[in-house]
Amino acid sequence: MSPVGADKHIPAKLVVDSKPVFEPRPAMELQGLAPRGVQNTGPSPTLSELFWRVENAQDEATRIETPRHQSLDINDTGVDSRYLPFILSFNNLTYSVKTRRKISFPACFGRAKSLGAAAGPIHNDPRVLNSNTKVLLNDICGYAREGEILAVLGASGSGKSTLIDALASRIAKGSLRGCITLNGEVIPSRLRKVISAYVMQDDLLFPMLTVEETLMFSAEFRLPRELSKSKKKARVQALIEQLGLTNAAYTVIGDEGHRGVSGGERRRVSIGIDIIHDPIVLFLDEPTSGLDSTSAFMVVNVLKRIAASGSIVIMSIHQPSFRIIGLLDRLLFLSRGQTVFSGTPDDMPNFFSEFGRPIPQNENKTEFALDYIQELEGLPGGTKSLVEFHKSWQQKMNHPSTCGYDRQGLTLKDAIAASISRGKLVSGATNDASGTSSVPTFANPFWTEVAVLSNRSMTNAKRMPELVGVRLGAVLVTGIILATIFWHVDNSPKGIQERLGFFAFAMSTTFYTCAEAMPVFLL
């Protein structure tokens, strides 16, 4: 097993059909994001490389030692020195849900009919198969490569989040049809969860923790406890630099009542806590929503950097700016759960002009496409013609799929193990003495997790004494009220009944108080 950051052997040309699967990473001009002492002239350093450098500076002796977290025993696979870039492919993804049948009464028939007529476009909606089945994703195909960003675009309600959830194994088992493969092999949803991370749309962070503390708690929670504290700290520092948060590292997150980091920085912290273990695949649901264009650009810039460190990044996005489009490698446009375009941003002008609707010069390509798709959705035929055209265009262009993927004799296990040897997937890997397949879902035992979560919650609470005071006051007042009701309970049968009532009352009050605090505790 090679040390983290060891030279990667990148094949000169790895070809999928007629297109190279992986091109050497271009040097990225990310001003202010490069770690100190790292020159920006060469290819962008990976997160593992950054980690390795920080680690080396601290402890030269550990340089050639293979860290424990880097060994993954998947049926005793040997780590291959060949480098195989990951390619995540999804084919014919179809997802439907049962909708509730509407109860209508004879007396309301007339009104129901008129409502149906007024609804108009609903009859256009190809998603509604019958009265109780709605197809949210319909035959979606595509792929995303390591080192690239795949952006899913579409109008509100087109199915972007549903697609991201489906790819990230976040929807009910059994209801999704089609296949999702990594390097041509079907990945079980459990393994997919282990090797990936999902960043939600909302920033659920503790307001009184600093950026560094937030990432450190995430490291304590997600990285194996065998990893020393100094290594976790080194990892957090490397991540802070990679996220471009060096200047905000010791600033609190903040909320409505406390000034803290900016919205863009907060979003990058949210991304950071989910990528602390350096996942192979990163899913993000609208990471730029609610941000101004500069902050949005910074966020996508960071994502580009994460992709360049050897990850696949798949995200949904609303109307990317001109500058952001320049960072996106592949686009997938959805309309009512169907694909209307998939390809590179450069493919778009050809695609739309061949369809008979050329994109005017100097117009934002994605804005044009989204407006045009919306226009079609309002017409009686909907986007059917565009969907059909896209299918024939894909065939004509002979766009690559994983069918022609040259795996160079490497299995997915080999590829994952090799990736871990380069420092990826810190939390998922352990040695299994039995030598059987072992990719644990959780990095730490339950009680370690509870201890970390409690520590985080208490650190936050200590810095909000007024909130703790109010909560304590509320509990005291409730206690006093209870005490006055059940004061001087005697030993008669009536008193015993009253004691039982007291316990039921006290237990339910405690339960509801805890249940209310639980989501905040776990976020």
Ligand SMILES: Nc1ncnc2c1ncn2[C@@H]1O[C@H](COP(=O)(O)OP(=O)(O)OP(=O)(O)O)[C@@H](O)[C@H]1O
């Ligand atoms: N469980 C469900 N039952 C019925 N319809 C659903 C269900 N989940 C999602 N939908 C519908 O599926 C469609 C796609 O939802 P989704 O959240 O994926 O859209 P989106 O493109 O991400 O939208 P937005 O950009 O507004 O977040 C919407 O019309 C939504 O109402």
